[in-house]
Every structure is written in structure tokens, then in C-alpha cells.
Amino acid sequence: MVSRSRFHHSTPGEFANYISSNVTCPANQVSSLLPSNKNRSLLVHSLVSALGILSEVASNGQKYFRVLRPRRASLRELLAYHTRDYLEYALNPSRNHEDQTQVAEFGLEDDCPPFHNMHEYIHLVAGATLTAVGAIKEGSCDVAICWDGGRHHAQKTQASGFCYVADCALAILSLKRAVPLSIPHRKPRVMYLDLDLHFSDAVSQAFHSVNSTVASQVLTLSIHHTSAGFFPVSSLSTLPNPDDPSFDPYTLSLPLKPGASNQTFARIWPIVEGIRGIFNPDFIVLQCGVDGLAGDPMATWNWSLGGPGSLGWCVERIVHEWPGKKLLLGGGGYNSANAARAWAFLTSVAVSPPLPLDTPIPDHRAFPLYQPSFTLDVPAGNMQDQNSEEYLQDVETHYERVQAILQRISSEAPL
Ligand SMILES: [Zn+2]
Numbered sequence: 001m002v003s004r005s006r007f008h009h010s011t012p013g014e015f016a017n018y019i020s021s022n023v024t025c026p027a028n029q030v031s032s033l034l035p036s037n038k039n040r041s042l043l044v045h046s047l048v049s050a051l052g053i054l055s056e057v058a059s060n061g062q063k064y065f066r067v068l069r070p071r072r073a074s075l076r077e078l079l080a081y082h083t084r085d086y087l088e089y090a091l092n093p094s095r096n097h098e099d100q101t102q103v104a105e106f107g108l109e110d111d112c113p114p115f116h117n118m119h120e121y122i123h124l125v126a127g128a129t130l131t132a133v134g135a136i137k138e139g140s141c142d143v144a145i146c147w148d149g150g151r152h153h154a155q156k157t158q159a160s161g162f163c164y165v166a167d168c169a170l171a172i173l174s175l176k177r178a179v180p181l182s183i184p185h186r187k188p189r190v191m192y193l194d195l196d197l198h199f200s201d202a203v204s205q206a207f208h209s210v211n212s213t214v215a216s217q218v219l220t221l222s223i224h225h226t227s228a229g230f231f232p233v234s235s236l237s238t239l240p241n242p243d244d245p246s247f248d249p250y251t252l253s254l255p256l257k258p259g260a261s262n263q264t265f266a267r268i269w270p271i272v273e274g275i276r277g278i279f280n281p282d283f284i285v286l287q288c289g290v291d292g293l294a295g296d297p298m299a300t301w302n303w304s305l306g307g308p309g310s311l312g313w314c315v316e317r318i319v320h321e322w323p324g325k326k327l328l329l330g331g332g333g334y335n336s337a338n339a340a341r342a343w344a345f346l347t348s349v350a351v352s353p354p355l356p357l358d359t360p361i362p363d364h365r366a367f368p369l370y371q372p373s374f375t376l377d378v379p380a381g382n383m384q385d386q387n388s389e390e391y392l393q394d395v396e397t398h399y400e401r402v403q404a405i406l407q408r409i410s411s412e413a414p415l
Pocket of ligand 1 (some may be wrong): 198289332333
């Protein structure tokens with residue numbers, strides 16, 4: 001157990017003040033402008049604030065949380081991943097959106113339309129995640145949270161899948177350059193674990209290497225749904241196969257079938273723990289997309305917030321039982337009230353003990369949106385779990401080979 005942990009909560013725009021002073025959200029809160037998730041950020045931070053989680057005080061009188069005002073990411077920082085061409089276009093508020101060739105080239109169409117203050121959004125969401133990363137690297141906290149981050153589909157050269165800036169990749173690149181915490185003279189290791197319903201295509205691709213015979217500083221593991229036509233299409237989103245020439249034991253994927261429930265997650269969790277144990281990361285970047293929860297419009301999984309195998313159960317294990325510093329990021333989640341419930345609950349998981357799931361939603365401006373339950377819980381629905389025993393055994397078989405290979409590379413070529 002982590003005791004007397006200190007936490008940083010990093011939010012773009014004016015939310016640092018908003019959360020700490022419990023006043024009305026400023027209208028220019030940039031993260032709430034994200035076209036795919038309008039006002040979601042406002043709901044999340046309103047609920048966290050209304051529940052009083054950030055004012056938790058430990059028995060020694062110290063506050064568990066420190067709310068940080070994020071800085072803007074600089075162009076130079078954004079260039080660590082994105083191309084100059086994409087940034088010069090996306091960050092120029094006077095760009096001409098009439099030019100369909102450029103709009104298409106940079107992915108700023110369809111599910112990623114340009115929007116008012118998009119340039120500020122890119123600077124501040126990346127800046128918020130990097131502010132959280134900075135707090136971890138300087139050692140002033142054990143866990144840092146940025147629910148507005150977790151944009152795992154943004155590509156080097158273009159926006160994609162509701163994601164305009166690749167804060168996950170930028171965070172990993174920055175953590176790779178941190179002073180190692182646990183073992184001196186060892187390069188820091190970063191594990192990226194993605195719990196979003198969708199495959200972390202851009203992050204996985206960014207750190208994928210076909211030269212799998214040497215140890216890597218970064219391991220990515222995405223647990224997601226994939227099927228024909230389901231976004232995103234990627235050759236990396238299937239079960240890892242060591243016989244495939246492009247196999248990389250540090251780029252891992254664990255696809256689950258429709259209806260994935262707490263029971264299925266509890267079943268696969270030893271695989272996740274096993275990978276972590278072999279890789280032994282100094283830093284864990286956890287993408288907590290909540291579009292796999294029951295009640296999400298994606299209607300693909302049937303995951304819930306509490307109980308063995310739930311999202312809350314997984315995050316509690318990672319935060320309190322895994323060694324290393326943790327960065328918690330947001331991601332997908334298209335039932336905004338449920339996203340707010342989930343991220344508020346996970347914020348309380350970070351300080352522990354977590355809020356009871358039957359906690360009433362406090363009276364605040366967004367209160368009516370939490371009907372009909374008006375409680376914190378996101379319970380499972382009645383969708384059938386199609387992850388059969390046969391399929392889960394197949395997953396285990398694949399991962400036994402992956403773990404053996406990872407173990408061998410780790411022992412042969414320590415960093
Ligand atoms: Zn998603």
C-alpha cells in the first residue's frame with residue numbers, strides 16, 4: 001500500500017482555480033469545447049469538486065491532492081511527436097478551412113472538425129498532461145491525474161478519432177528521459193496501459209519496433225475491442241503472435257469481444273499483472289477511457305465501475321499495489337454523466353478508501369443530468385458477455401508465449 005501518497009490533479013484552462021474554489025466554470029474552458037465531448041470536462045470537474053474529493057486531508061493534516069494550473073505546451077514540446085506541418089496548420093487560428101486538400105491532409109474533417117480555440121486546446125491539453133508528468137518526474141507526488149488527457153488516436157501528421165494532440169505519446173517520451181527512480185544506472189522504463197474500448201493505435205504504433213530482440217524502455221498494452229470495421233483499423237490490434245514477422249513483445253494488444261464484463265476482466269487481469277512484473281516499470285501511464293462501461297453509446301462492452309474485475313478494481317490495484325509512479329489519463333466516454341461518475345470515483349480510488357458507489361450525487365449545477373439513479377455507481381447492464389471460456393483460454397495461451405519471450409529478452413539484455 002502506498003501511504004500518505006501525494007497527488008496532483010492537472011486540468012487545462014481555468015480549472016485549477018475552479019476546482020479549488022468551487023465557483024462556476026469559466027465559459028472558455030477549452031477542454032469542454034472538444035466537439036466529440038462537449039461540456040464533458042465541465043461535468044467531470046464539477047462532480048469531482050462537488051464531492052469534495054480534492055479537499056481530502058490525511059490524518060497528519062496534509063492535503064492528499066494539490067491542484068496544479070497547467071502550463072501551455074510549447075511548439076518545441078509538441079514537435080517531440082507531431083510533425084511541424086501538422087502543428088503549423090492546426091495551431092494557426094487564421095488558417096483557411098476552405099482548402100479541402102489541407103483539411104484532409106491533416107485529418108481535420110469528419111470526426112475531427114476544426115473548432116473554436118482548437119489551437120488553445122492543443123497547447124493546453126498537451127500542457128496539462130506534461131504538467132502532470134513534470135510533477136511525477138520531480139518526485140513531488142506518487143500519482144498525477146489529468147482526465148482531459150488520454151488522446152490515444154492522434155497521429156504524428158494528423159488528427160484522428162476525436163483526438164487532436166497526442167498527449168499520451170508526449171508523456172511517454174518525456175518520462176523516458178526522467179532520472180531513474182528505482183535502479184540507478186538503469187534507463188527508466190515506462191509501461192503504457194490502455195483500458196479504453198478502442199485500440200490505442202497511435203500510441204502503440206509510435207513505440208512499435210520490429211527489432212524485438214532487444215529490451216525496450218517502453219511497453220504498451222492495450223485492452224480493447226476490435227472487429228471488422230470497428231475503429232481504429234490496425235494490424236497491431238490483434239492477439240500478439242510471436243510467429244508474425246512484425247511481432248514486438250513490447251507492443252501488446254489484448255482484444256476482447258462484445259459484452260466484456262467484470263468477470264472477463266478479472267479473468268485476464270493475471271496476464272496484465274504478469275506483463276508488469278516482467279517489465280518492472282518505473283512509471284505507469286494509465287489511459288482510463290470509459291467508453292467500455294455499460295450505458296455508453298458505444299454499447300459494446302458491459303464493464304462496470306465497482307466489484308471484482310471492474311474498472312475501479314483494476315485502477316485500485318494499479319495505484320495501490322503496483323510499484324512505480326502513476327499518471328492517470330482520461331480518454332473516450334460518450335455518456336458524459338457516466339464519464340464524470342467514473343473519473344470522480346477513480347479520483348477517490350487514488351486517495352483511498354474510495355467513495356461508496358451508492359454515494360448520492362451532491363446538489364450542484366449539473367445535478368439533473370445524473371437521473372434517474374442520482375448516485376455515483378455505473379452498474380452493469382444485461383448484455384451477454386461473448387468472451388467465451390474457449391476464447392479466454394486462447395488469450396492465455398498467446399500470452400504465455402509472449403511472457404516467456406519478454407522474460408528471455410529482459411534477462412539477456414538488461415537496459
Ligand atoms: Zn474509445
